[in-house]
Amino acid sequence: MLRVGLTGGLGSGKTTVARLLGERGAYILNADEMGRALMQPGTSAFARIVAAFGPAVVALDGTLDRPALGRLAFQGGRIEELNAIVHPATIAQQAAEIERIARRDRKAIVVVESALIFESRHGDLSRFDKLVLVTAPEPLKIARFTARTGLSAGEARQRLARQIPDEQKMDRVDYVLPNDGSLAELEERVDALWRELQPWA
Numbered sequence: 128m129l130r131v132g133l134t135g136g137l138g139s140g141k142t143t144v145a146r147l148l149g150e151r152g153a154y155i156l157n158a159d160e161m162g163r164a165l166m167q168p169g170t171s172a173f174a175r176i177v178a179a180f181g182p183a184v185v186a187l188d189g190t191l192d193r194p195a196l197g198r199l200a201f202q203g204g205r206i207e208e209l210n211a212i213v214h215p216a217t218i219a220q221q222a223a224e225i226e227r228i229a230r231r232d233r234k235a236i237v238v239v240e241s242a243l244i245f246e247s248r249h250g251d252l253s254r255f256d257k258l259v260l261v262t263a264p265e266p267l268k269i270a271r272f273t274a275r276t277g278l279s280a281g282e283a284r285q286r287l288a289r290q291i292p293d294e295q296k297m298d299r300v301d302y303v304l305p306n307d308g309s310l311a312e313l314e315e316r317v318d319a320l321w322r323e324l325q326p327w328a
């Protein structure tokens with residue numbers, strides 16, 4: 128069993144890397160998806176978010192209005208408040224999932240994909256055996272993010288401002304995957320990474 132923390136700033140391409148690792152046989156846990164599932168109506172996180180941020184974050188269909196919550200959290204300087212509600216439950220769920228996978232596959236390579244492995248004060252790095260960082264120049268990150276989400280470059284910058292720069296993370300990880308070229312180049316780098324991870328599993 129090998130627990131890999133896969134991180135990278137917004138638009139770096141970490142979801143793409145996770146997908147490629149998944150195709151090669153890794154188990155993938157996606158922190159964004161887990162966070163989203165934990166914030167569904169009826170959960171305690173949902174109730175706490177509405178209590179803290181007000182009814183304006185509930186959409187007409189009763190689910191969270193994520194753009195509205197994003198604006199309040201990032202532009203309103205309240206992202207730490209939201210993190211404190213969502214992160215502990217997400218990290219606990221990651222630990223539970225890793226346990227569950229370990230019980231049925233002792234040779235599993237489990238990849239936890241999260242933008243915030245270094246930033247979150249709610250989880251520590253010792254829960255991973257190896258750390259992988261996906262990097263890209265900031266303008267490229269912003270271009271990918273705005274194309275994927277439809278949010279503005281300003282909104283992308285606000286989120287990036289809450290993320291530690293790649294340069295400060297590079298010395299603290301086991302592998303760096305630059306993603307500033309084609310998808311074919313990225314795939315070659317993922318193949319090399321996958322080969323490196325095998326002996327450790």
Ligand SMILES: CC(C)(COP(=O)(O)OP(=O)(O)OC[C@H]1O[C@@H](n2cnc3c(N)ncnc32)[C@H](O)[C@@H]1O)[C@@H](O)C(=O)NCCC(=O)NCCS
Pocket residue numbers: 136137138158159161162193194196197200206209210213214217241242243286287289290
């Ligand atoms: C603010 C929210 C509602 C905005 O939702 P939205 O659908 O617009 O974005 P999504 O969740 O898909 O995130 C997209 C990207 O934004 C960046 N981002 C998201 N949350 C954060 C954060 N707390 N700090 C810094 N960057 C963040 C990441 O690069 C992420 O990959 C949502 O991001 C959220 O609930 N964030 C707080 C919880 C969190 O940290 N989730 C991510 C991992 S658990």
Ligand SMILES: Nc1ncnc2c1ncn2[C@@H]1O[C@H](COP(=O)(O)OP(=O)(O)OP(=O)(O)O)[C@@H](O)[C@H]1O
Pocket residue numbers: 135136137138139140141142143144242271272275306307308309310313
């Ligand atoms: N090397 C590449 N060439 C072309 N497009 C790419 C490349 N890498 C990623 N992309 C595209 O850029 C967008 C962002 O990539 P991805 O979703 O993997 O990044 P992310 O780091 O998970 O981003 P976010 O933090 O915004 O969720 C996607 O639409 C993806 O298909």
